[in-house]
Amino acid sequence: MSPDSAPARRRGAGIAWGLVGPVLLLLVAFNVFPLVYNVVLSFTSRELVGDDWRWVGGANYERVFTDPLFAGALRRTALFVLCAVGAELVLGFVLALALVRGFRGKGAVLAVVLVPMMLSPAVMGLFGALVLNGNYGVLNQILGGLGLPQPQWLSDRGLKFWSVVLIDVWMWTPFMTLIALAGLSSIPAQVHEAAAIDRASRWRVFTRITLPMTAPLLGLAVLLRATDALKQFDLVMATTGPNDAATQTLSTLLYQVVFRDGKVGLGAAFACVVLVVVIALATVFTRYLEHLRRAREA
Amino acid sequence: MTPVLAIRELAKRFGRTPALASASLAVGEREIVALLGPTGAGKTTLLRCVAGLEAPDGGTIELGGRDASQIAPAERDIALVFQNFSLYPSMTVRENLAFPLRAPARRRPSGEVAERVAWAAKLLRIEALLERPARRLSGGEMQRVAIGRAIVRRPRLYLMDEALTNLDAKLREELRFELPALARALGTPVLWATHDALEALAVADRIVLLDRGVVLQSGTPAEVYARPASPAAARLLGWPPVNVLPARRKDGHWTAADGTRIARAAPGGPDAATLGFRPEHLTLEGGPAPAEVEVVELTGPAQVALLRWAGIRAYALVPRSARIAPGLRVTPQVAPEHVIVWPAP
Incomplete structure (x- = not known):
């Protein structure tokens, strides 16, 4: 046969x-089922408790696009992604540049630097809340000891958003450092030696050699961090809670709508909109990966 | 006259492994010096010390009479062609070639930069590659660009670390003539490291033999070839390999351990010695003792015969017209004036 x-x-x-x-x-x-079910729910007035619901058509979507609450959360999340990831990129790269040269105890230093990244975001959020606590936090004790003002990091309206950014930077800068270190160590020593013999200035070596050769990896790290920061939830939950308007991100607003207000239908519509944004970002992400792959093959 | 480069008793070790034990050499104005040695002899380490990329553990390096330990790599005004390219992968070929000319210390007007890049590209036949990213080149192309990056500058000294080794045979042959001619035209001295004896013989005004971090001998190619200072020096230069055997003086002749008379011994000198003779000086007829041909190899212009003779395997270079075959009985002899005598250790 x-x-x-x-x-x-x-x-x-x-x-x-x-x-x-x-x-x-x-x-x-x-x-597939949750996705489809979510889309179906988004056209209903379904609530968390009770069976009394009806079809409402596009009303939920109308609310999402008109209610300033949602626009605010979107704006705040965008600002969060921009500032947190930007600061992480710059700080992480600088830290990697400092760490790339071998020195005594480098392994130990690196291990300490990486600790925040290894912890769960909820734990980091609680740590952050402890450190930044206005009354008994370590930071304010130090500031007080130095005779400096002791702001209410987590309750001052103008400050609390930036406090969450600060904790995120604290937590995720090591990630950027790690990726940047990988990029920096992959530059062959001979390239730097050739540049030294060619009398290139430090600035030229940095802009023409170091940066271009680490850029692809850094881009990847930024995309990874951006998609993650877009979902920011744990840090906000652990510091100011989900209902604080000053720090409300897309995820915490969603939590508030569904679990505090019990508006499942509205939450579903909101989730669908967020999904579209995420899919758009994911497309950029995969395109970039594809671009990297092709650049390497060429 | 002060040499461009003077190295005295240079030593360098990596951990416990000595790379250079005591290496001394000098490169004069307009001189091309080949640094010949097998892989691991310390050639690359020596060049890296000269370029300032490694700090020597002992000895001195002088550049134009000035102690080089006080001069940063960038200030040494040396161009180094690395063994494995080291191009700037994120730049195009043109940018790679122009890079050294755009350094702040020797900034050139852009017209001159373009002119020199075009000149080097033409010489190395990489004009068609100028706009291509360096990471998209083949090994041979990369090496040509690396050479180009060295020659666009007018440094006081070129260091070539196996610069031609990664090229295909045809280009290697061409550049073996063109690069020395270019260096001579520019009047720039070259320290040319290679493991290829033929390359060293072809390019050099002087050859320095380096083995296990020690300079065995230095001199003109003809001198080093005809009068190698030791069996090791003789083995480094020439192919087929030199024949070496221990012998004793007996009845006015150098005699091998098995009793074979090799050649008449000049009066005076030691009773025991190590003898060397080049394969081209061993003829297959007229000698006192028989030998058997084991292997015959055709090399193109000549044949190489491997003989069992005087207790060793001896190489003989014979004309292509000679009719020899394995198993043939011959009577080898070597003229006394071609026998190199090293006193027995």
């Missing part, structure tokens, strides 16, 4: 479905 005869082909197809099936089942149960 030749291997591509009809019964053999049927048996092959059976094995293929047997292998793929469980994964497909999981995918449908945990991805």
Whole structure:
């Protein structure tokens, strides 16, 4: 019997479905069904408690696009991503430049630098809240000891958003450092040596060699961090809570709408809009990866 | 006259491994000096010390009579062609070539930069590659750009670290003539490290033999070839390899351990010695003792015969017309004037 005869082909197809099936089942149960169900919910007035609901058409979406609460959260999240990731990139790269040269105890220093990244965001948020506490926080004790003003980091309206940014920077700068270090160490020593012999100035070496050669990896790190920061939830929950207008991000607003106000339908519509934004970003992300791959192959 | 480069008893170790034990050499004005040695001899380390990329553990380096330890790599005014390219991967070929000319210390007007880049590109046949990113070049192309980056400058000294090794045979042959001619035309001295004896013989005014971090001998190619200072020096230069065997003086002749008479010994001198003779000086007829041809290899212009003779495997270079084959019985002899005698250690 030749291997591509009809019964053999049927048996092959059976094995293929047997292998793929469980994964497909999981995918449908945990991805496709919730997605579709969410879209359906977004056209209803469904609430967290009670069975009294009706179809409301595009009313939820209208509310999402008109209510300043949502626009504010979107603006705040964008600002958060921009400032936090920007600061992480710059600080992380500077730190990596300082760490790339070998020195005694480099391993230990690196380990200490990486600790914040290893902790769970909820833990980092609680730590942050402790350190920044206006009354007994370590930071204000130090500031007081130095005779400096002791602002209410987490309750001052103008400050608390920036406090959350600060904690995020504290937590994720090590990630940028790690990626930048990988990029920097992949530059062959000979390239720097050639530049030294070519009498290139430090600035020229930095702008023409170091930066271009680490840029692809840094871009990747920025995209990873940006998509993550877009979902910012834990730090806000642990510091100011989900209901504080000054620090409300997309995720915490969603939490507030669904779990405090119980408006599942409205929350679903909001989630759909956020999903579209995330898909747009993900497209940029995959395009960039593709661009990197092609650049490497060329 | 002060040499452009003078190295005295240079020593460098990496951890416990000595790379250079005691290396001394000098490169004069307009001189091309080949640094010949096998892989691991310390050639690259020596060049890196001269360029200022490594700090020597001992000895001195003088550039134009000035102690180089006081001069930063950038201030040494030396161009180094690395063994494995080291281009700037994020730049195009043109940018790579122009890079050294745009350094603040020797900033050139852009017209001159363009002119020199075009000149180097033409010489190295990379004109068609000028706009290509450096990371998209083949090994041979990269090496040509690396050479180009060195020659666009007018440094006081060129250091070439196996600069031609990664090129294909045809280009290597061409550049073996063109690069020395170029250096001579520019009047710039070159320290040319290579493991290829033929390359060293072809390019150099003087050859310095380096082995295991020690200079074995230095001199003109003809001197070093005809009068190697030691068996090790003789082995480094020339192919097929030099024949070396221990011998004792007996009845006025150098005699091998198995009793074979090699050649008449000049009166005076030691009783025991190590003898060396080049394969081209071993003829297959007229000698006192028989030998058997084991292997014959055709090299193009000549044949190489491997003989079992006088207790060793001896190489002989014979004309292409000679009719020899494995198993043939011959009577080798070597003229006394071609026998190199090193007193036995």
